[in-house]
Amino acid sequence: MIRDRIDIELLERFEQGIDPASPHKSTIPARIIGYGEISTIFEILDDTQQGLAFKRLPIFRSRLEMDRYEELFLEYNRLLGEDIGICVPSYGLVRIYPPDGNLVIYNVQEKLPADSICNRVITELEDGSLVNLVKCILRTIKSVWTYNASHSSIKIGLDSQISNWAIKGGMPASKVFDDDIELIYIDTGTPLMRINGVEQLNTDLFLRSAPSFLVWLIKWLFLDDILTRYYDFHLVVVDLIANLYKEQRKEAVPLVIDAANNFFETGLAQFHLKPISLKEVRSYYREDAFIWRLY
Numbered sequence: 152m153i154r155d156r157i158d159i160e161l162l163e164r165f166e167q168g169i170d171p172a173s174p175h176k177s178t179i180p181a182r183i184i185g186y187g188e189i190s191t192i193f194e195i196l197d198d199t200q201q202g203l204a205f206k207r208l209p210i211f212r213s214r215l216e217m218d219r220y221e222e223l224f225l226e227y228n229r230l231l232g233e234d235i236g237i238c239v240p241s242y243g244l245v246r247i248y249p250p251d252g253n254l255v256i257y258n259v260q261e262k263l264p265a266d267s268i269c270n271r272v273i274t275e276l277e278d279g280s281l282v283n284l285v286k287c288i289l290r291t292i293k294s295v296w297t298y299n300a301s302h303s304s305i306k307i308g309l310d311s312q313i314s315n316w317a318i319k320g321g322m323p324a325s326k327v328f329d330d331d332i333e334l335i336y337i338d339t340g341t342p343l344m345r346i347n348g349v350e351q352l353n354t355d356l357f358l359r360s361a362p363s364f365l366v367w368l369i370k371w372l373f374l375d376d377i378l379t380r381y382y383d384f385h386l387v388v389v390d391l392i393a394n395l396y397k398e399q400r401k402e403a404v405p406l407v408i409d410a411a412n413n414f415f416e417t418g419l420a421q422f423h424l425k426p427i428s429l430k431e432v433r434s435y436y437r438e439d440a441f442i443w444r445l446y
Contacts, residue, residue, distance in 0.1 A: 154243040157259055158199045165195055166247045166255060169207075181205075184265070185314070190340075194262060204262040206340050210356045211254040217246055220256065220342075223351050227342030230307060235298045237291060238319060238335045258340040267321045268337075270314035270398050276326060278403045282410045283328040288316055288391065289414050291334050296384045296422065308343030308381035309336070312394040343381050350378060385424045386435075392427065393436035405429060 161179065168178025174193050175182060184204060185192035192206050211217045221244050231237045240260040247255040265271055269288075273281050292311050299306045315338040323332070344351045380386040388411050395404050408427050415424045 153203070153241040153259060153261060154245075156200075156203060157243060157245055158197070159245055161195070161197060161199065162245055162257060163247055166249060171207075184262070185268070202262050204260045206258040206260075207255060208258060208340070208356075209253045209255045211256060214254070216353065216356065217254055217256060219353065220356065221246075223342045223344060224258070224340070227307070227344055228339050230298075230344075231295075231336060231339065235294050235307065237294060238333055239339050240317075240335060240337060242339060260337070260339075263317045263335065263337070264321055267317045267319075267335075268314065269316040269318065269334075272318060272322050273313060273395075273398060273400055275322070278406055280326050280328065281400060281403050282406050285391065285407050286410055286414065287328045287330075287332050287334060288313075289388065289411065290330070290418065291316075291336075292384075292387065293418060296419075299382075300422075304347050306345040306382055308345070308378070309387060310338050310341065310343070310381055311387050311391045313391065313398055314394070343378070345382065354378065384419070384422060385427070389427055389432055389435050393432050396436045404432060408432065 165177065165179045165181070169181075170176045174180070174191075175196075180196045181193040182196060183191050183193045190206050190208065192204050194200070194204060208220075211220070224244060228239055228242055232239050240263060242261075243259045245257045245259060247257065249255060269284065273284065276284065288311060292309055295307050295309050315336060317335040317337055319333040319335050341357070342352055380390060392404060392407050392411065395401060395407065408429060412426045415422075415426065
């Protein structure tokens with residue numbers, strides 16, 4: 152188990168001497184290996200922690216908040232891996248109780264090879280191969296909405312942007328992606344789940360890193376929209392495609408839109424999804440970029 156590989160005493164010392172702005176200058180140095188909208192992913196530069204990736208969540212004000220997040224996190228990972236059949240990295244959580252300030256949870260995952268992460272992979276792909284990779288992602292996330300359709304009380308959300316996927320075993324030498332390619336979903340630290348229409352994730356936790364004077368504005372203007380998109384298959388795919396602008400692959404966007412619309416008609420006909428247009432993707436990207444820039 153991954154938890155057996157975590158040196159909790161070292162992690163406590165790391166927390167005491169962390170420099171969040173410059174992790175490499177921390178008492179126990181760390182190296183940033185990835186970025187998300189609300190957190191960074193890093194490795195701790197100690198021989199005992201090789202092969203582990205850490206995400207620090209200094210956002211909890213009580214043990215009860217930690218309990219609820221941990222329960223939701225574990226159930227989300229279990230549902231994705233066991234019930235839905237999406238591969239996720241080995242994972243674990245560690246609690247740290249600093250003498251003052253917020254309580255901290257470290258989300259720990261198996262560190263995957265950098266060249267297997269899909270936003271890195273697509274820098275090496277021709278447009279046709281990129282389209283085939285997106286088709287693999289669409290086939291994978293279809294299982295989430297198939298699960299949701301068969302369960303009336305529980306719905307699972309997913310952030311399918313390209314950087315949240317890795318290729319199990321790394322990119323094939325042929326750079327050809329087919330039904331045999333298995334993808335790993337990385338972003339399990341934001342467990343999106345609704346039960347009887349009620350969001351189970353305490354979103355206020357993730358707003359605590361925003362300036363206090365902006366929290367009300369973000370909640371009022373954007374929060375419901377941001378969350379709802381991850382439960383809507385059409386918008387999840389729009390988000391995936393729009394993310395190609397951020398990843399500097401805008402020339403492939405029209406081809407990917409055509410492939411997605413074809414998949415809507417064939418592989419997802421039962422969901423009766425409306426087609427995606429280039430205008431919609433461009434508009435979505437501009438709005439999304441503004442939201443996260445503000446955040």
